[in-house]
Amino acid sequence: MLKLNRIHHIAIICSDYEQSKRFYTEILGFTVLQEVYREERRSYKLDLEVNGLYQIELFSFPGPPPRPSRPEALGLRHLAFEVNNLEEAIFHLNEYRVITEPIRTDETTGKRFTFFNDPDGLPLELYEV
Structure with missing residues (x-):
């Protein structure tokens, strides 16, 4: 049987990186663990900690398609x-x-x-x- 320990992270793609970064850090109060700009993908990846338990990965990609x-x-x-x-x-x-x-x-x-x-x-x- 497959043994899963816990949820490791949750990944979110945003349309406006700076706006979402502000929302998740300043309003929701998550802690920035690491921020990386990936030149080849023209994309930011922001690792956020939620009260020492979980990690949210916030991504920016140029022109992501909308989703319901x-x-x-x-x-x-x-x-x-x-x-x-x-x-x-x-x-x-x-x-x-x-x-x-x-x-x-x-x-x-x-x-x-x-x-x-x-x-x-x-x-x-x-x-x-």
Whole structure:
């Protein structure tokens, strides 16, 4: 049987590198591990750490094709981040003019959550524990 240890990283392609870099570092507060410009691909690769646990790779490529990104679109549904206090997290995002959906409650777990989008419309979720 295949033994997978954990998720190693999540890769995101953005349309405006500087805007997305600012969003993920200044607004979401991820730590930059490494930033590389790959001349042959005319592409940046930014490695971001999420609270010492996971890594997000943020890529820029010239002219990436659009992709449906609503949570109900086929493929990856969304990326969820755990938070301790949903209201505080929403307040922080709203201070940066990031629009969040109304708070919902998970019917199975009773936990509260909300969705918002990154600069390219990628659906992101805050899930309160």
